[in-house]
Amino acid sequence: MSHDQPFLADCRARLAFDLLANTWNAVVLWALRDGPCRPGALRARIGGISPKVLTETLRRLEFNGLVARRAYGGAPPRVEYGLTGLGRTLLAPIDAFGVWAFEHGDEVMAAQERYAGDGRAPRP
Numbered sequence: 710m711s712h713d714q715p716f717l718a719d720c721r722a723r724l725a726f727d728l729l730a731n732t733w734n735a736v737v738l739w740a741l742r743d744g745p746c747r748p749g750a751l752r753a754r755i756g757g758i759s760p761k762v763l764t765e766t767l768r769r770l771e772f773n774g775l776v777a778r779r780a781y782g783g784a785p786p787r788v789e790y791g792l793t794g795l796g797r798t799l800l801a802p803i804d805a806f807g808v809w810a811f812e813h814g815d816e817v818m819a820a821q822e823r824y825a826g827d828g829r830a831p832r833p
Contacts, residue, residue, distance in 0.1 A: 711816070714770070717803070727805070728773060728775075728799070729799075729802070731766070731805070732760070732774065733758060733762060733763075733766040734766060734769065734770060734775075735775070735799075735803045735806070736755055736758070736765070737755065737758075737766050737767065738770065738775060738792065738796055738799055738800065738803060739771060739800070739803055739804075739807075740754045740755050741776065741790060741791060741792045741796070742797075742800055744791060745779065745789040745790060745791030746762070746789060746790060747787065747788065747789050747790075748763060748764070748767070748788065748790070751763065751790065767790050770796070773792055774795050774796075775790075775793060775795055775796035776790050776791065776792060776796055777790070777791055777793050777800065778790055779791065791810075801823065802816060
């Protein structure tokens with residue numbers, strides 16, 4: 710895609726933005742960066758994510774080829790999730806976004822406060 714073309718519905722850039730638009734997608738991918746993890750340990754590592762939302766996020770990431778699920782036999786059965794090669798390719802952009810947020814987060818919050826101070830309600 711060239712830089713002067715619109716973001717069409719089937720545009721690959723929109724696909725990438727949609728993957729990162731869901732907050733939990735990037736958080737779960739980042740939490741898996743050090744290797745496979747069981748869901749309970751992953752929830753503890755992340756904090757603030759419900760079991761239902763974690764399951765939905767893992768399924769969505771698996772659907773998109775970013776995470777692989779591995780089931781182990783035994784009693785009780787055990788499941789781990791890990792990044793695929795494709796999932797690992799998103800770690801650098803997620804890191805870059807995090808760096809940007811760290812460097813510019815105060816500016817964004819100040820803009821939000823100015824906007825709210827003008828008496829205007831934020832637009833969804």
